[in-house]
Amino acid sequence: MATTNENLKESFAGESQANQKYRAFAKKAEKEGFKNISKLFKTTAEAERIHAEGHLAALGMIASTADNLQAAIDGETEEFSNMYPPMLEQAEADGHKAKIMFKFALGAEEVHANLYAKALEAVKNGVDLDxxxxxxxxxxxxxxxxxxxxxxxxxxxxxxxxxxxx
Amino acid sequence: MATTNENLKESFAGESQANQKYRAFAKKAEKEGFKNISKLFKTTAEAERIHAEGHLAALGMIASTADNLQAAIDGETEEFSNMYPPMLEQAEADGHKAKIMFKFALGAEEVHANLYAKALEAVKNGVDLDxxxxxxxxxxxxxxxxxxxxxxxxxxxxxxxxxxxx
Ligand SMILES: [Fe+2]
Ligand SMILES: [Fe+2]
Ligand SMILES: [Fe+2]
Ligand SMILES: [Fe+2]
Ligand SMILES: [Fe+2]
Ligand SMILES: [Fe+2]
Missing domain, CATH: 2.20.28.10 (Rubrerythrin, domain 2)
Structure with a gap:
């Protein structure tokens, strides 16, 4: 039997992905001329965001801004250092179109980590980013x-x- | 070694969750008076949405609206039938505050599934939701x-x- 903490992680992951899917599906419905269905997808996406935020709060993972920035730096660093490099290598070996976004993300995450580090420095000095x-x-x-x-x-x-x- | 398809699923899950975290962190930064850091979190959240959408597209999971609706119905049904009931039961047994959002989500997902089913019926008749x-x-x-x-x-x-x- 899973613990509530494990359940919160699983449901946070599920709700987060549902939010992204519905946002992408809304765009597609709009393109296909289904304006109202597009609106339904957007509205439901927002419902899943509410669920995701509730689960994240129950996990105790919405902390102080200083701690949130540190968590963000750690996540970005993990992505550009360990997660994306082998994924990019594999996609390139496969000639898979996934390689395009893997490469973009790899580069972008490093920039994100640096910006968050600047922000954390400001917070440690008691000020907002300038x-x-x-x-x-x-x-x-x-x-x-x-x-x-x-x-x-x-x-x-x-x-x-x-x-x-x- | 993971396949590119497995890598896409993992990175889609990671980007989706990063998007949600940063949106929640942006709200928190705003509350703490860090207006610019809040804007940085919102901007980076949108960057992760772009990554997530790219990975979802590379997975071939952005299909026709009819197929997207069916996938959405399946996901919602899984959540309210199989995922949330034992999670709610466990959280209630624990007296964990997670029970509140588990209960809300359980109820909401069933409504979402029904709305998507209405939308799918319309699409099958070649029309938009009325x-x-x-x-x-x-x-x-x-x-x-x-x-x-x-x-x-x-x-x-x-x-x-x-x-x-x-
Ligand atoms: Fe949900
Ligand atoms: Fe660019
Ligand atoms: Fe990032
Ligand atoms: Fe990203
Ligand atoms: Fe309500
Ligand atoms: Fe839902």
Missing amino acids: VSEFYLCSVCGYIELGAAPEKCPICSAKQSKFVQID | VSEFYLCSVCGYIELGAAPEKCPICSAKQSKFVQID
């Missing part, structure tokens, strides 16, 4: 501070592919 | 069509807790 403009490459997930670059250093996307969130 | 207003209970994830109920049938939240997405 940057308020973040430019996200909508192709690969690379993030640049202050202004969008002419060309993405990871995926070579042009400046117009950069977006700001919120 | 409802465009979806009201989501922001406490438990229950969804009502057409108008918000006075009280949520799953968690008893009042009407003002209902929201529309997009």
Whole structure:
């Protein structure tokens, strides 16, 4: 019999993935002309986000911002150091299209880890990060501070592919 | 050595969970007064969504809307039939606060499955769902069509807790 802690991890993983699937399915429904079904997928995606957040809170994994940043740095570092390199190698050996996003993610996660480290330094000094403009490459997930670059250093996307969130 | 397909499943799970964590961490940073760090978390969450969507596409799991709806019905049914009931029972036996969201999710997933079944019926008839207003209970994830109920049938939240997405 699984413990409640194990159950929370499993259900958090399930809800998180359902959220992502429904968001992708919503886009697809929109493309196929099913506007209302797209809205249903988006609404249900948000329901799964609520479930995921509840499980994460019950796991005690929403801590102080300093601790959250450290957890984020650890996760990003694990991904670019240990998880993605062998995945990329295997996909390249297979000639599998997965290699494209594996490569983009590998590069982006290292940038994310560095940005979170900057943020953690600020928090340790009792202040907020002194940057308020973040430019996200909508192709690969690379993030640049202050202004969008002419060309993405990871995926070579042009400046117009950069977006700001919120 | 894992296959690329296995790697895609693992990385999709990882990216999906990172997205959820960062969204929750963004809220926490906002509450603690770190506005810019909150924005960094939100921006990075969106980067992980891009990675997750890329992996899901490489898995071939973004299909036609009819097939996506069937996959969604199967997932919801598995959750409310097999996954959540023993989790709820265990959390209740433990007196663990996880029982609250397990119970809400169990109820909500059944409603989601029924709504997706309606949508699939429409698609099979070559039409969109004939409802465009979806009201989501922001406490438990229950969804009502057409108008918000006075009280949520799953968690008893009042009407003002209902929201529309997009
Ligand atoms: Fe859920
Ligand atoms: Fe990342
Ligand atoms: Fe890029
Ligand atoms: Fe990522
Ligand atoms: Fe659901
Ligand atoms: Fe509710």
